[in-house]
Amino acid sequence: MNKVFTIAKREFKAAVMTKAFLVSIIVMPLMMGGSLLIQYVFRDSKSLEKKTFVVIDRTPGSVIFPKLKKAVEERNKKDITNSKTGKQIDPEFELKNLVPSENTPEAILKQRYELAEQVRERKIYGYIDIGSKILEVSASELQKSAPKDIMSIGSPTQEKHKAEAAKAPDELLIRYYSNSPTYQDFFVWVWQAATKAVQQYRAGKVQLTETSLEHLLLPTFVANKNLPKINKLTGEIEDGKDVNFLISFIVPFGIVIIMFMVIMVGATPLMQGVVEEKMQRISEVLLASAQPFQLMLGKLLGGVAVSLLLGSVYVIGALYAAWQYGFSEYFTPMVVFWFLLYLALAVLMFGSLFIAVGAACTDIKETQSLLMPVMLLATFPMFFLTKVIQEPDGAIARGLSFFPFATPSIMVARLAIPPGASVWDPIIGVIIVLVTTLFCVWVASRIFRVGLLMQGKGASFAEIVKWVWKG
Amino acid sequence: MPSEAAVVIDQVTKRFNAHVAVDNLSLTVPTGSIYGFIGPNGSGKTTTMRMIMRIIAPDSGHLKVLGVESFEAANDRVSYLPEERGLYRQMKVRDQLRFFAEMKSKKVTADEINTWLERMGLAEWGGKKVQTLSKGMAQKVQFIGTVINKPDLVLLDEPFSGLDPVNAVVLRDAVLDLKKNGSTVIFSTHDMSVAEKMCDAIFMIYQGKKVLDGTLESIQNEYGSDTIRVKGLHLNTTGVPGVSHVDDFGKYQELRLLAGADVKRILHHVSNTGTLSHFEIAKPSLQDIFMRIVGKDVLETEQVGA
Numbered sequence: 062m063n064k065v066f067t068i069a070k071r072e073f074k075a076a077v078m079t080k081a082f083l084v085s086i087i088v089m090p091l092m093m094g095g096s097l098l099i100q101y102v103f104r105d106s107k108s109l110e111k112k113t114f115v116v117i118d119r120t121p122g123s124v125i126f127p128k129l130k131k132a133v134e135e136r137n138k139k140d141i142t143n144s145k146t147g148k149q150i151d152p153e154f155e156l157k158n159l160v161p162s163e164n165t166p167e168a169i170l171k172q173r174y175e176l177a178e179q180v181r182e183r184k185i186y187g188y189i190d191i192g193s194k195i196l197e198v199s200a201s202e203l204q205k206s207a208p209k210d211i212m213s214i215g216s217p218t219q220e221k222h223k224a225e226a227a228k229a230p231d232e233l234l235i236r237y238y239s240n241s242p243t244y245q246d247f248f249v250w251v252w253q254a255a256t257k258a259v260q261q262y263r264a265g266k267v268q269l270t271e272t273s274l275e276h277l278l279l280p281t282f283v284a285n286k287n288l289p290k291i292n293k294l295t296g297e298i299e300d301g302k303d304v305n306f307l308i309s310f311i312v313p314f315g316i317v318i319i320m321f322m323v324i325m326v327g328a329t330p331l332m333q334g335v336v337e338e339k340m341q342r343i344s345e346v347l348l349a350s351a352q353p354f355q356l357m358l359g360k361l362l363g364g365v366a367v368s369l370l371l372g373s374v375y376v377i378g379a380l381y382a383a384w385q386y387g388f389s390e391y392f393t394p395m396v397v398f399w400f401l402l403y404l405a406l407a408v409l410m411f412g413s414l415f416i417a418v419g420a421a422c423t424d425i426k427e428t429q430s431l432l433m434p435v436m437l438l439a440t441f442p443m444f445f446l447t448k449v450i451q452e453p454d455g456a457i458a459r460g461l462s463f464f465p466f467a468t469p470s471i472m473v474a475r476l477a478i479p480p481g482a483s484v485w486d487p488i489i490g491v492i493i494v495l496v497t498t499l500f501c502v503w504v505a506s507r508i509f510r511v512g513l514l515m516q517g518k519g520a521s522f523a524e525i526v527k528w529v530w531k532g
Numbered sequence: 533m534p535s536e537a538a539v540v541i542d543q544v545t546k547r548f549n550a551h552v553a554v555d556n557l558s559l560t561v562p563t564g565s566i567y568g569f570i571g572p573n574g575s576g577k578t579t580t581m582r583m584i585m586r587i588i589a590p591d592s593g594h595l596k597v598l599g600v601e602s603f604e605a606a607n608d609r610v611s612y613l614p615e616e617r618g619l620y621r622q623m624k625v626r627d628q629l630r631f632f633a634e635m636k637s638k639k640v641t642a643d644e645i646n647t648w649l650e651r652m653g654l655a656e657w658g659g660k661k662v663q664t665l666s667k668g669m670a671q672k673v674q675f676i677g678t679v680i681n682k683p684d685l686v687l688l689d690e691p692f693s694g695l696d697p698v699n700a701v702v703l704r705d706a707v708l709d710l711k712k713n714g715s716t717v718i719f720s721t722h723d724m725s726v727a728e729k730m731c732d733a734i735f736m737i738y739q740g741k742k743v744l745d746g747t748l749e750s751i752q753n754e755y756g757s758d759t760i761r762v763k764g765l766h767l768n769t770t771g772v773p774g775v776s777h778v779d780d781f782g783k784y785q786e787l788r789l790l791a792g793a794d795v796k797r798i799l800h801h802v803s804n805t806g807t808l809s810h811f812e813i814a815k816p817s818l819q820d821i822f823m824r825i826v827g828k829d830v831l832e833t834e835q836v837g838a
Contacts, residue, residue: 067634075622341621342614346677349585349612350635514587 068359115188128258187239192232312391313474327368335419403469417505420512442467465497538716544593555740568731569720611683621663636681688719724819752815766806
């Protein structure tokens with residue numbers, strides 16, 4: 062057993078006492094949080110250049126344009142500055158009226174093309190073409206069949222809305238043309254402003270004032286709350302806090318990514334170590350001193366120690382952040398416990414596979430192709446991450462959390478979303494992972510034993526299977 | 533038990549798939565001796581050494597190392613020095629030596645390590661990483677790592693290859709010291725003169741079979757005094773009657789005699805071609821014997837030598 066610790070100690074030092082390890086401690090969260098951070102820092106940094114749009118209002122008497130014009134003036138006055146700092150954060154919009162062309166398809170198309178040329182020459186940013194019949198109620202069969210409820214259709218960026226728009230004939234549509242398909246601010250704004258304008262027009266038809274229309278359309282509000290609980294210090298019942306959607310998404314997401322990276326930091330040096338030992342003929346010296354299984358166990362323990370060290374660094378950081386920013390509900394001691402336990406098991410499981418890959422290859426380049434299936438096993442749980450976070454107790458999340466190679470990350474992610482998985486799930490998960498780990502270690506030790514002394518060329522997949530089969 | 537042999541190999545065979553690496557080999561290495569393993573590349577030396585180290589198990593036969601027959605546990609009393617490499621390049625010399633000692637279940641003090649480093653002329657390199665060392669220095673570090681746990685049996689694979697003459701002497705003295713301290717040393721070498729000078733006994737393996745085993749003297753006696761060494765100016769040694777083969781070393785030439793050759797006639801013949809300054813009836817060198825076994829004239833040698 063002493064030899065196992067001697068090897069573990071060496072592996073640990075070899076992995077930790079390097080610049081790469083220190084760098085990875087800092088770089089990993091940066092890589093992860095980097096894009097979020099950049100988006101946060103630059104969230105207000107939009108181009109503030111005034112954007113000009115042309116409006117072709119084909120409604121009888123062009124009644125929509127004046128209302129849009131009024132709305133845009135109000136917007137430019139009120140809605141484009143940060144209410145706290147008073148700094149402008151959105152560009153001004155300018156609307157220009159254009160007399161509609163003759164109502165023939167050719168003339169309409171020609172007019173649209175002329176405007177398109179202006180967009181291409183950057184004289185204007187875009188233009189809208191308001192259909193002639195959008196004011197009418199029940200103008201067509203389509204309007205009758207379409208959902209009456211504006212809420213259920215959603216904004217023009219949503220799929221349901223797009224599907225309805227695709228069915229509608231020209232005269233029932235507001236068409237927005239631009240050369241900047243990803244800029245959505247304007248057409249969402251136009252949709253809101255035009256809808257309001259059309260509603261006001263229709264209200265006028267039934268002798269409703271604008272004020273009473275606004276009263277009619279007044280929305281209700283819903284707040285998303287966590288469950289009330291008893292404050293352990295005062296013994297009083299406290300109402301649940303507001304759900305922080307961002308945090309409730311980021312915490313499980315972060316846990317899975319961090320776990321993946323920490324596993325890699327623990328397991329990769331093991332593979333590199335084995336390849337080095339083979340290349341430098343160290344494995345012969347080691348095998349003359351210890352049994353293959355002792356060697357492998359030592360290496361695995363070293364890898365686990367590396368991962369737990371790194372994992373603890375992040376856990377402490379996360380606990381501090383959770384305490385500082387008040388999201389400790391998502392980061393309970395229970396979650397920390399399972400995180401570290403599953404992390405240790407995952408490093409044993411993946412570490413043994415990495416060691417097997419190293420033993421079957423004669424240099425680092427060769428490891429790449431054999432590593433592919435192992436990496437796939439390690440990364441595929443992340444493809445399901447969003448689904449798991451949305452429905453932590455759904456069939457996909459539960460099923461996935463019992464697939465051994467996904468269990469460590471997915472189970473901890475499920476636990477991190479209140480109310481968390483049932484008590485038994487993580488325990489059953491541990492058993493499944495433990496059995497798989499033992500199997501992986503067994504398979505790896507058989508590959509390790511034969512592979513260590515093999516020089517010259519790497520083993521084919523068929524050969525590796527034979528080693529495992531026959532030993 | 534000092535009286536017991538360090539290594540007893542008894543009818544051991546080892547196959548790798550269809551290839552027979554070691555074929556029904558028997559060999560006894562007495563305790564306290566220096567035993568030289570020679571043989572061409574791929575003849576089974578390393579396989580034999582690995583079996584002695586218990587890295588691989590024989591398919592059949594018995595193998596006793598330091599009196600114990602076991603193919604399971606690695607032995608802390610046996611140490612191994614691989615050819616050329618065998619060190620972690622990123623590790624510091626001192627850490628590396630401590631690691632190797634601990635792998636043999638031995639705690640070494642800083643003093644012990646320093647003594648060894650000084651003896652090998654590496655005192656200033658203890659804190660340096662292995663990758664900064666020259667090949668010769670790394671070889672010496674490797675040697676320290678092999679013997680620092682004071683093993684009873686040491687296996688050295690090509691310990692002197694790639695060393696300059698000064699370092700070769702340092703290492704040779706260290707090997708001889710091991711013997712003085714009672715260790716048994718087995719080393720493989722391609723340098724026949726080293727084997728001749730240092731080894732108490734020599735073992736040669738060829739195509740998995742033992743072809744030579746014994747002291748240098750006994751091996752040479754087996755081949756008889758069938759060699760004549762001549763030196764001189766403008767000598768012509770081609771077509772000498774009774775001579776089967778000539779090796780020209782430049783400064784001197786070696787003539788191998790056919791059975792029953794007339795030495796006087798040869799002397800007469802050679803001295804007539806130029807100025808003869810040296811004429812010696814000698815036993816064949818180990819190099820010569822090696823070449824006879826491995827070289828293309830293997831059949832002819834068997835007829836003459838037998």
